[in-house]
Amino acid sequence: MLFKRKTLFNEQDLPSVLDACKIGNHQAQRCLIRQFLGYAKSISVRYAASFEEAEEIVDDCFLKVFQNLEHYDAAQPFKAWFRRIVINTAIDYYRKNLKWQGQASLDDLEVADCSHDILNEISAQEILALVQRLPPAYRMVFTLFVIDGYSHKEIAGMLGIQEGTSKSNLRDARRKLQGMIKLNFPHLYQLYNWPNKGFNAN
The missing domain is CATH 1.10.10.10 (Winged helix-like DNA-binding domain superfamily/Winged helix DNA-binding domain)
Structure with a gap:
């Protein structure tokens, strides 16, 4: 009986973590989340009206990261690519909720x-x-x-x-x-x- 070989990666080596994430290694995905969760929150919280909204943006952000990791150019800094995804996710969240958002007056x-x-x-x-x-x-x-x-x-x-x-x-x-x-x-x-x-x- 053949067993699927477990993909190895080094938590201290980001390229190996990303390679493992690309093939759906859940352990590598959790590792990437741990490494970039704080960074994602620090960006999303600036765009959100509350910490609850920021959490939703972060959740959506990591989903998009894993869905689009194949498009990441390894020649470019991953952190810059990741940052752009967080910002774009915040913008998508803003657009999705735009119809519920009234424009407050300047009093x-x-x-x-x-x-x-x-x-x-x-x-x-x-x-x-x-x-x-x-x-x-x-x-x-x-x-x-x-x-x-x-x-x-x-x-x-x-x-x-x-x-x-x-x-x-x-x-x-x-x-x-x-x-x-x-x-x-x-x-x-x-x-x-x-x-x-x-x-x-x-």
Whole structure:
């Protein structure tokens, strides 16, 4: 009787883990998840409105990774390929739920752009909590542009919107963030937002 030989891989050698994943080795797949779960969560949580949404994005992300691993070019860094899949999965999640997402108003805020000085005084966890409270369209553009470094042209193509819409969503996201900072961190807002500071609103 012939037994199927177990595929060997080295957990410390990513190419061997990927090769084993390609042929459906569940142990290798669990190994890959362990290695990249934290990284996937750190990206998805920036695009999600909650940690529960982020978990859904991560689950879908790994499913797509295993489904598309044959298309991965081993000559390119795996982490960059993986990162793009996480971001694309977050965008797909956003599009899928778009019909349920209302566009929140700006509550007639008349304030300057969000000051980097203020953001430097707020912890990463506090900034994340504020970003998660942005309306979905604002959060998506803000994260793609400010955090992940995509251009407005790239964002427009990724989200299927006009460049002008991307720019206006970014502007409104920053205004919304500053409104929340004013509400939640009034001492910082007063310290860094004197009328004569002349903040740039690009």
